[in-house]
Amino acid sequence: MLSSLLIESSVDLSFKQLLVCVITSIIFGLLVASVHMYRNVYSKNFVITLAVLPVLVQLVIMLVNGNLGTGVAVLGAFSLIRFRSVAGGAREITSIFWSMGIGLATGMGFVGYIVLFSITIAFFLLILNTIHFGEKQKVAEREIKITIPEDLDYPDLFDDLFQHYTYAASLDSVKTTNMGSLYELRYRVTLKDNRKEKELMDAIRVRNGNLTIIFGKVSTNREEL
Known part of the structure; x- marks a missing residue:
């Protein structure tokens, strides 16, 4: 045959x-x-x-x-x-x-x-x-851009918040803006609960003086829906 x-x-x-x-x-x-x-x-x-x-x-x-x-x-x-x-x-x-x-x-x-x-x-x-074999659990990866004043010491500024609201968080980049008077921090985080995204944003606003915060999806290769 x-x-x-x-x-x-x-x-x-x-x-x-x-x-x-x-x-x-x-x-x-x-x-x-x-x-x-x-x-x-x-x-x-x-x-x-x-x-x-x-x-x-x-x-x-x-x-x-x-x-x-x-x-x-x-x-x-x-x-x-x-x-x-x-x-x-x-x-x-x-x-x-x-x-x-x-x-x-x-x-x-x-x-x-x-x-x-x-x-x-x-x-x-x-x-x-x-059967959705190999499908990831419903956790969300986010890219967060946080603007802070230059007088804030940023390395450990949000660690306690990320520990509470995320499974993992890493600081990808730091750059100065507005003629050096502000810093823009770029984090990549994995949220524990998508429904608490606003709660995390509000907590960050308290720390950064209500300056700009941007939550965005992490850019990845799309393979399937």
């Missing part, structure tokens, strides 16, 4: 064998795209690429199968390709490798192999995303 369809006919490929490999690539390319769209943020162009990629990879593998010279030439051609968009997240990389694996397997004729493993991978990914 898992043996190659092309192992005995690597030179003279029948139309039936070619058709089976192409249809398999198309079907499982659509499967990869569908699984990638499940509870995920995606673009139309990316999921179309995932659906088409197995057929394209299959074409290349069938052309270079058993021909060292052609393989080297194709390798040089692929080395010219660069991804010019922003780096994708872990789920995007997983889907790309899955699509390429389907194309590699069908290009070598291992149709039964890729049918078995693609169904297994699809079922596994759907289960993990359905």
